[in-house]
Amino acid sequence: MAPFPNIPRHALGPIALASLLVILAWLFTMGRPPPPRFVPSTAVQPLPAGAERPLPDGVPTPTPVPLTGHYGTRVEGLHIVVADGLLSEQGQASLVADLDQALQYVVRRFGSGPKGQINTYVGLEPACGLHGIAYTEVRTVQVFTCRELPVGRAVNILAHEYVHQLCHDRYGDLHLKADLVLVEGVATWGAGTYWLGGAPDFRTFVRPWLEKGEDIPLHESYVGLPVSDMNKLYYQWASFVEFLIDTYGREQFDRLYITGQNYPASSDYLGVYGKRFDELEVDWKAWVLGR
Ligand SMILES: [Zn+2]
Incomplete structure (x- = not known):
């Protein structure tokens, strides 16, 4: 003891x-x-x-x-x-x-x-x-x-x-002021199998929500949302992180992570990827849905 x-x-x-x-x-x-x-x-x-x-x-x-x-x-x-x-x-x-x-x-x-x-x-x-x-x-x-x-x-x-x-x-x-989407997204993504409940990846996990139009806009903060929505956002953010790393690589993701200002979607997506957050969200949706 x-x-x-x-x-x-x-x-x-x-x-x-x-x-x-x-x-x-x-x-x-x-x-x-x-x-x-x-x-x-x-x-x-x-x-x-x-x-x-x-x-x-x-x-x-x-x-x-x-x-x-x-x-x-x-x-x-x-x-x-x-x-x-x-x-x-x-x-x-x-x-x-x-x-x-x-x-x-x-x-x-x-x-x-x-x-x-x-x-x-x-x-x-x-x-x-x-x-x-x-x-x-x-x-x-x-x-x-x-x-x-x-x-x-x-x-x-x-x-x-x-x-x-x-x-x-x-x-x-810089982690302490990172973009909430990336902070919680990468922590959930990094936990991998511990959060996937048997699903092979986060893209597969969130796909049914996007197919039914039940997803929550990625830039939303979880403040004031029901716990179930907060839960859903964590999984969506994990899949967004998965998308960013799969598409652009880890090095770029690391560059992005240190540009945040705490609130969701505050990182410099345009500077790092040449696309705004909302444009990347559209790309992410297409990636999840396999289009
Ligand atoms: Zn967390």
């Missing part, structure tokens, strides 16, 4: 004190403290029916979660703490192995590794509202789950959070 590492108070404040809405407001207003990156609570399909009760937007985590628990890792580069009472000893051991595997997977898929240890906290959410968050400046990712949910779903979320850390490590502090 070991105590959770000291995390600067500003990193813990949002969970205990602020609502999701307030944190999202930081994203689009002051930009300070550095925006944590959320995964919507319904992320990762297919959703086990009735297995979760997502919190409505704007509702804070119902009870403060003490960041204490069992030190549960022998894996280099990962410091994993699991809330007391969440998992059996055997469950913890297999979680550590699963998270190690998830990190190795996303590093391969993303194409570069972490620049230091990643602190991973698996917390207990009494209301079973599965959700994750990344504080990349302090190399800390967290997921909140409960005993009733399969632990694999927490691993799926953390795969996404790990990619946020890899982005900070690859792009530096």
